[in-house]
Amino acid sequence: MSTNPVLQLDRVTRVHGTGELAVHALREVSFEAHPGELIAVMGPSGSGKSTLLTIAGGLDEPNAGRVLVEGADLVAAGQSGRAKLRRTSIGYVFQDFNLIPALTAAENVSLPLELDGTPARAARAAAVAALEEVGVADLADRFPDEMSGGQQQRVAIARAVVGERRLILADEPTGALDSVTGEEILRLLRARCDAGAAGVLVTHEPRHAGWADRVVYLRDGLVVDESGAALAAGEGVNA
């Protein structure tokens, strides 16, 4: 592919703990996500999927290896550089939503934009548009504890796609959703990628992985296989 990757992991290793208790969550994992690509990551519980995503999102640091987002080295970027990237370039959907309880749905979604200097009124408009996209615009002024699990999940997704995010990282974003709503979320992620973003989706659902161009299989912190790579490469970015 001729484009530069949005995300590049180069022999990333992450070990939790030391000595006898050390857990090798990732062992020299390398992969790239290009503009237009949606990549699914699958594997049993404990295989390292969330670890991989938090490192890609600059929320955790590797013990060895490099992580580049749009060419910028996340380790070299430092605390503030990473925070800036998270506000502007990286959208993240957490396995457990992670909405701020004291903020309404719209405030949760507009927060990264406001922190980055977008005026309140414009940030609110963008937030409502993102909530509209995931079908919960009518809940804009509700607090997280006034919403169902599935509704909170949609707000979390709106927060990840608001603004022009170049890299969307989603950890089990369809967990609490019924099959039709889950598919809407996948269509939305897919549309964002077709428009030029790169996406990495962690999922246990084969049906949802089917929306990806490539499926990467993790076992005990190792990438053991990949499905659909040749197809994705053959079809190019605009497929």
Next chain:
Amino acid sequence: MSVKHALLALLEPEPMYGYQLRSAFEERTAELWPLNIGQVYTTLSRLERDGLVEGGETNAEGQQLYRLTAAGKDELAEWFGSAVPRTQPPREELAIKIALAVGSSGLDVTAVIQKQRSATMTALQSYTRAKRATTDLAHGLVLDALVFDAEAEIRWLDHCEARLRQAQRDGAR
């Protein structure tokens, strides 16, 4: 369902008589597929003709002992190394194949499972691409049927792998 490959897999650990092959097959595959003894013998004679098995000594009842040849081993390895095509009915072929793989010595069953998982995922990806391309509700629902069917197969493969890991852990203790 490939009776030919099933017999090769059953002969892999040790030579057997025809009647033993039949009961071993039914035992291993939970009687999912009843096999008649005539089928066993016609298949064995074809396998012998093709050099994949060879007939050995005869017992008191006049029954012949069959064993796998080197060519038979290669044929079996190739079967385990390739995915079951999704178009081929009946779908139990996959269940039987995995059941036979679990009983084979020195075979990387996880690799057999992953090969199938990846092939089925590739099919699932192509059904999904077709879904994205259609706006027709009825067509979309038919594609959904294929999607859910492929998903069920992948989930079952995940389950097989997890059970296998568990069995290996228990065995290692």
